[in-house]
Amino acid sequence: MATQIPVETAPDRPNNGFTITQVTVADGPALAATNIPAFWADPHWRLDWRHRTLEYHISQVALRYPRTLLRNRTTARHQKAVDTATGEILGYARWTIPEPYATVNTAGDHQGDGSPAWPEAQVPAVSAEEEAEISRVADTAVWDPDSTSDPLQDAIREIKDELLARKPYMSRVPSISYLYFSRSRTQTGEFVMSLRKYRVCLPSRTVLDYLAVHPKHQRRGIATALVRSGMQQAEKLGLDIFVHAMKPGVPVYQRLGFRLERELTQDDSQYGGPGLFTDYFMIYSQPDSPANGNQVAN
Secondary structure, eight states, X not given: OOOOOOOOOXXXXXXXXXXXXXXXXXXXXXXXXXXXXXXXXXXXXXGGXXXXXXXXXXXXXXXXXHHHHHTTTTTEEEEEEEETXXXXXXXXXXXXXXXXXXXXXXXXXXXXXXXXXXXXXXXXXXXHHHHHHHHHHHHTSOOXXXXXXXXXXXXXXXXXXXXXXXXXXXXXXXXXXEEEEEEEEOTTSOEEEEEEEEEEEOOSSEEEEEEEEOGGGOSSSHHHHHHHHHHHHXXXXXXXXXXXXXXXXXXXXXXXXXXXXEEEEEEOGGGTSOSEEEEEEEEEOOTTOOGGGOOOOO
């Protein structure tokens, strides 16, 4: 499934009544209720779950979310936007920090003595017993994406691999693979389950790999605030940022200093989708970064 990022396009507004704070495993159900509706509005993204209702998919994602939050704790960072009056979660961002930069020592360099970089965005660990129970609950979730349109992801992954590998201190991007069951429709209309492998590249720059704001809370500057929070940390670490964006988010990222590196337009009508859609691949370079020879101002 493509990583897509729906964000609002309104400028920042003062006194907008939310704070950016740490995520815990207890936030799992609320994050599902916030994030999935943001993506569900996109008919191209929804192809993978065309056989499920929004309410049902939220219920199953809620079962899996705590385990997802504990995954890759060394390099993953999570933040949520919370309404200061009601405590409701309004938006969420997940970042990936390159492993050599995920820990710092007291001198402030990136040699890694075990102290996490950006600790306030690291999901707190739980006990072994709690983690076992979280995993047990996650295993009960129904996770059967319709893989009919999966071929569209090949070109997207190729571009992401190329851009993430384009870094002076990294000659290549290592990867890890996940196995999962997917659901697809045959030419006779029957559904079949198959075991598939998904390869994930390990980045050489900071990656904003998930950003969502609930539709009813968009245009309040929430996504902008979440992105800026991560940008501040990337600046401290001296890291550029990569993001794979949807069309509505492009103006937001451009306003924050990201440049459009590549775009890809495909047609999903042959897989039952509405037609043409475009993915945007964007990079923010630190002002003193030699990458691509550009300096980008905020």
